[in-house]
Each structure stands twice: as structure tokens, then as C-alpha cells.
Amino acid sequence: MPPLIAPRIPSGTLELLPREQRQFQRMLDVIRKGFERFGFGPIETPVFEMKDVLLTKSGGETEKQVYFVQSTGALQQGHAPELALRFDLTVPLARYVAMHERDLAFPFRRYQIQRVYRGERPQLGREREFTQCDIDVIGKDALDPLHDAEIPAIIVGIFTDLSLPPFTIHFSNRKVLRGFLEAHGAVGPEAQEPILRAIDKLDKTGMEGLRESLAALGRTELAEPLGRLVTLEGTSDEVTRALQSLALNQPLYTEGVQEVAAMGIALKALGVPEGRVRLDLRIARGLDYYTGTVYETFLDNHPGFGSICSGGRYEDLAGYYTRSRLPGVGISIGATRLFEQLRSIGALPPDSVTEGTHVLIAQVEPALRPACLALGAELRRAGLNVETHLEGTKLDKQLRRADKLGIPFVVILGSAEATRGVVAVKDLAQKTQADIPATDLAAYLRAKVGFLCPAP
């Protein structure tokens, strides 16, 4: 015998058993419905893109995390890879919009639920292959700030539908932060970026860390005013008023505060519950392409899990691919991370009997096999998901199978039942069993399973 190869998957990848996969799928379904509800349309893009297309904006940090793709043939000839796996869905979106610009209706509202790849050190909630659920709105030349308010409303709806544990979408506005820094002498992106990063790390480093970073940058004088800005607490309205009262005479700052104020009003109008979405000046986001609103979502009781959903506003999405100016705003749910984290705290919703296999038809006598097949066909026509046990092993094995697969009902059809025109229906969870007239079976089970299915 040849030696066995150890069955394994690369670290940072995830594989689920069918029941878990169903839960994950259900999560994605809820997300998709949430996107559709707000009038977003689906797209998909290839897992790999041309290398030069993908690596435009990245520069240093992201490039190190990119997987290159090369056919073995080309590899043998010593060619450098010309393809790379996408590491997010935003860059492919930019390419997509630039490519199909003339055919799209702007503002272009699309959602995209696909896997992305990052060459990172995996950890819990940090995979090398994971699923992102993105929505973005892309405008032509301009995009009303109202779109920025709609984004969190969409997410709140979805997370509520998912019965998530308490969560908060924190948002801020980089114009406010930049304007504030500008007004305090930190002028220009080169000076501001490192400070914004330091602010973004506040939850890990604390104020001490921020002070240290500022000291290292030779900006000790910013510690005091920035400290006050960043520790503003209260409802979004209260924080907004505090920002307005600072009355910094700085155009960018003023613009940012206006946007923040407008968001507060819009969020109320959209019916987003107070407290779900908070203005939090500690959110800055490291990614430098964000220019206005930024979002970051955390589970209230599990801050260590990191952000499960984040995004923001960017002034020019596709500058590398087209001369058109295409501002946008978007957000991404980290579905794989969210799923893993919910699972680790036991917060995944329980199996639903309306999904998966509803009924297992046990086969106890070879002579009745055709009857079992026919019964299965009939129940399926009634809208039920049915497995007919085709092996016809011992009954206890068949019951164990139903048990293991989480199938709630077992139908037993033997000659004892057949001669009386009934079948035995066993409810595995209730440990009950009843003889049901064969003619009533479909209706009986449908009522038991408790869902409305389309008329046959």
C-alpha cells in the first residue's frame, strides 16, 4: 500500500460540517436579504485579477499580503505571475465600475458576497481565506452624504435580523479629525496619517500610547487638545454639539462636523435605534483612502474580537482606472469572522426545523421499497425535504442516522402499517410516535414542521 497523505487544509482556511454550513448559509441569506431590501444589486468578480490591476493602490502593506497565481506551465518557463488573488472586494469593484461605467446607473448600488485572500498569520477570527459581504454606493462626480447615513441603517437591520448579541456601530469622520489636526498645526497628510493611526489604536494602547506616539512624532503639544477631542462621550447628538461648540475656524473641520450632524438627523429619520450607532472620535481607520465618514462595528461584550463590519467614504474610488471622478461609500461585513466569533460564544441561532431535511422515511421491509419511494415523492410534492432510507438497515441504525443528522421526523412504513393504510410518524425530539392515515400524512407533517410552503 502506498503511504497515506495526511488529510489537512492550509491554516487560515475554514471548513464546516453540513449542519454548520447551513447555519453559515443562513447568515449569508439574511445579509443578502438585508442588502436587497435597500435596493442593492448583486455582482460577482473573479477570485483572481490581473496583477497590475489589483496592486494599484496597495503600495507597501497590502502587497505583502497578496497571493500570486501562476499556471505551472508559465512557472516552468520562468515567467513571473501575472495574476493575483483579490484581498478585498473594493479594488475589484473599482475596476468593475471603471470597466462598465457606461452601462451602469449612477449612483451605482451593488452588493457582493465572496471570498477574499490574505497572506497573514492566522488567528481566531483572522483567516487567510474568508468571506466578505460588501455594499458600496458609487456616485458619478458627486455622492450625497445622505448615503453615508443609509449604510449603518442597513447594517443595523441585518444584525438585528441575525439576533446578534449587543453591538454598536461606531462612526466618525476623517474630515473632522484632519480639520482638527490642521487647526492645531499638523498640516498635510504626511503629518496627519501617523497621528490618525495612533488614534485608531487607542483601544489597544490607551491614552498613554497616544501620548507616546505623539511624543515620538514630536507633536507633544497635540496630546492635550486631541485627548479632549477623542474622549468626548455621549449620544451622537451630544458629541456633535460638542464638536460644533469648539467653533474651530477651519473649513475641513466645519465640513466634517456638518456631515456628522446631517448623519445624526438622517439616522433618526431612518428609524435607527439610538445607541446602536454612535459617533466615536476614536475611530480613524488606518487605511488612507478613506476621506470622510468611517465605520467600525464591535460586539459590546466582546471588544477583543475586533471589528466585524467596517468601511467608510472615499472621494475617488477608481482614479487608477478612469479619469471619471467616482466617489463612494461602503462597508464590509466579515462574515467568516462573525460566524467564528458567534460560534465561539455559543451565540449562533439554533437549527431551524424548517430548513434541512424534514423527514427520513425508514425502510423496514424490502417488499415495501417501492412504497417508500412513492411516499417520499409524494411528501416532496407537498414541499417537504425528504430522505428515503435506501439501504434498509436495522431500524435503530436508521433512527440513529436521523438523530445524528438532526432530522426531526422519521416515518416508518412496514406491512403492519401498510395493511391498515397508515404510517407511523415518530417525533425524535418529543419521543412520541403516532399512526397517521397515509392520506393525511403530508398535511400532518407540514403542520408539524410548521412552515408555509407553496402550493404543490
Add this chain to the structure above:
RNA sequence: GCGGCCGUAGCUCAGCUGGUAGAGCCCUCGGUUGUGGUCCGAGUUGUCGUGGGUUCGAGUCCCAUCGGCCGCCCCA
């Protein structure tokens, strides 16, 4: 890419100061005729991550290497 911890059955792990391997779970079968998840009994499973070294002898010590987990960078 940097730092720390760890690699023993499919899974989770035990194996004291070196003397050639164990538990639980899982799985299979049985506790007789068509009734599960409980209980009882029986059984299968390992080149102790890999390579080298020290030693009469190494899962146990040393070195290297690969892999995993955690933290950092970054991020969903």
C-alpha cells in the same frame, strides 16, 4: 515579517527526575425478532511532527527543520 508557547490515536489530552505507550470522546459490533440520542460490554486506531545528535537505551535531554496556537504589524 517580528516575538512567545506548543507538537503523543480521527478529536481533547495524560505520560514524574531518560528504560521502547495510556485515558476520555468519536467510530464499529453486541445487550436476539421493526424504535434513536441514556446505560452496559467488546473491538479497531499510533514509524510519540520530521531529520540528526547525546546515551547501553529517548515520547522524555540537545540541535535543526516543518507545522499549529497566541501576541504585534495590518486588517473582516
